[in-house]
Amino acid sequence: DGGITQSPKYLFRKEGQNVTLSCEQNLNHDAMYWYRQDPGQGLRLIYYSQIVNDFQKGDIAEGYSVSREKKESFPLTVTSAQKNPTAFYLCASTGGTGPNEKLFFGSGTQLSVL
Amino acid sequence: DQQVKQNSPSLSVQEGRISILNCDYTNSMFDYFLWYKKYPAEGPTFLISISSIKDKNEDGRFTVFLNKSAKHLSLHIVPSQPGDSAVYFCAATKAAGNKLTFGGGTRVLVKP
Numbered sequence: 001d002g003g004i005t006q007s008p009k010y011l012f013r014k015e016g017q018n019v020t021l022s023c024e025q026n027l028n029h030d031a032m033y034w035y036r037q038d039p040g041q042g043l044r045l046i047y048y049s050q051i052v053n054d055f056q057k058g059d060i061a062e063g064y065s066v067s068r069e070k071k072e073s074f075p076l077t078v079t080s081a082q083k084n085p086t087a088f089y090l091c092a093s094t095g096g097t098g099p100n101e102k103l104f105f106g107s108g109t110q111l112s113v114l
Numbered sequence: 115d116q117q118v119k120q121n122s123p124s125l126s127v128q129e130g131r132i133s134i135l136n137c138d139y140t141n142s143m144f145d146y147f148l149w150y151k152k153y154p155a156e157g158p159t160f161l162i163s164i165s166s167i168k169d170k171n172e173d174g175r176f177t178v179f180l181n182k183s184a185k186h187l188s189l190h191i192v193p194s195q196p197g198d199s200a201v202y203f204c205a206a207t208k209a210a211g212n213k214l215t216f217g218g219g220t221r222v223l224v225k226p
Contacts, residue, residue, distance in 0.1 A: 009155075045214075104160075105157025
């Protein structure tokens, strides 16, 4: 079955620690996205990548970093500079860049601070 | 500054009745709108969309209405079913790219 796999489902971060969230897709999609969900605030875009080896900052990129070395993989690192990392993180992909291209989401990673 | 707003955080409706979810936007450059449905601890799934050249799009029990002059769209679910209980997100984008801007979501509870 084609889809997007996020791991781990739950992740705990100690203060000062960097953690990396995994996102893998086998949909052969070019574009991949990372969103953060906080209660009552909807989904906010952290980073996106429309092609391998290229990515752009979204609306709330500070304290995060990404890489796109392979088409199917778009890992997100939450650095120690992100002071409020507790949130539900969603990875998404789409096959094109037009407005009719629907986003396909993974099942998310809940990150909490110890 | 939230460009897409869903002012009702929650909605409770009886099974079989109509659910109406509202969404307002401020950016006049938005011309494509989508609704996503999300169950707890899962990723959102696409539900229905509408282009700004239309004022209505229907798919089974789901209908989206767009009022461009008021910068307002709504999602109607008729009849509502218990399986419709979820959080619904409104999203908007410009035609040139598909960076979506999401609203804060509306939690719908359909009571049997």
